[in-house]
Amino acid sequence: MMRLLLLAFALVATAACAQEPVAVEEGATGTPARTMAITIDDLPVGRGHSLAHQQRVTRDLLAQIASADVPVIGFVNEGKLHVDDQRDARVDLLRQWVAAGHPLGNHTYGHPSLFNTPLADYQADVIRGEPITRALLAERGDSLRYFRHPYLNTGPDLATKQAVESWLGGRGYTIAPVTHDNAEYLYALAYDEAAGDDSLRARIADAYLDYMDETAVYYEALSCQLFGREIAGILLLHANALNADHLGRLAARFRARGYAFTTLDEALEDPAYASEDTYAGRAGMSWLQRWAITRGVGLTPEPTPHDWILALTSS
Numbered sequence: 001m002m003r004l005l006l007l008a009f010a011l012v013a014t015a016a017c018a019q020e021p022v023a024v025e026e027g028a029t030g031t032p033a034r035t036m037a038i039t040i041d042d043l044p045v046g047r048g049h050s051l052a053h054q055q056r057v058t059r060d061l062l063a064q065i066a067s068a069d070v071p072v073i074g075f076v077n078e079g080k081l082h083v084d085d086q087r088d089a090r091v092d093l094l095r096q097w098v099a100a101g102h103p104l105g106n107h108t109y110g111h112p113s114l115f116n117t118p119l120a121d122y123q124a125d126v127i128r129g130e131p132i133t134r135a136l137l138a139e140r141g142d143s144l145r146y147f148r149h150p151y152l153n154t155g156p157d158l159a160t161k162q163a164v165e166s167w168l169g170g171r172g173y174t175i176a177p178v179t180h181d182n183a184e185y186l187y188a189l190a191y192d193e194a195a196g197d198d199s200l201r202a203r204i205a206d207a208y209l210d211y212m213d214e215t216a217v218y219y220e221a222l223s224c225q226l227f228g229r230e231i232a233g234i235l236l237l238h239a240n241a242l243n244a245d246h247l248g249r250l251a252a253r254f255r256a257r258g259y260a261f262t263t264l265d266e267a268l269e270d271p272a273y274a275s276e277d278t279y280a281g282r283a284g285m286s287w288l289q290r291w292a293i294t295r296g297v298g299l300t301p302e303p304t305p306h307d308w309i310l311a312l313t314s315s
């Protein structure tokens, strides 16, 4: 059985990167064929729900992460913490992440898009998003080292993009890129709206896992096209009920594709991340797509979410 499974993985890997077949047996020889760092945005919880909901999502998401045994990093919007009479309880949600050993990064205070926010205002929002996260990390002997742009928008034009990059670097930040961008947030929205309907929620979760498999195929192929190999992957997810209930299954899907999970630090050791990226504009997208645009490589359309998910979330 194991032999058949490994053969299946080998065929997948070979098909994805025909010029460079890769060993896929994790822990056998060398490094695993596929690696992925999981990044989770919009902490403590994506949408503005009640404290009780945020506590439930945080507890169950951290439990899923622990039982799946995957390293993760969370990106915080401190603006979500400042709710009258609930500030300490909401800060405690972040403390649970740090206590579980997970690093945290800055995702701005109020989640503005750099596309339509003046540079000085954006910088002020980054600074405003620092103090609580920095203090929590310091309690554990860690520091605030990563920044993730809201909407993955890195700037409306190249001058702004480069100004922000340079300024963030001067403040001690590494910008956290994404390879495996996706529309997980739409499945999560449908899942939230289906609260109370367990059978619909189960369908949404199954569709989510299938969709994420499709996006993996897309980015594996794009990485091969650009680099002749699958570079260390970085997956974008969000703190939401969907992942609080199903992140373990998602991790299992990726493991079934031959992925081993790494930290963001480890992923960024891949020299591919030093590639030139001159993309600027409205769209937030994968760094693989940015590098393709920079090199003038034509892009095929990325996988779209299920039509019925789009219909559920269009109103």
Ligand SMILES: [Zn+2]
Pocket: 041, 042, 107, 111, 150, 151
């Ligand atoms: Zn976000």
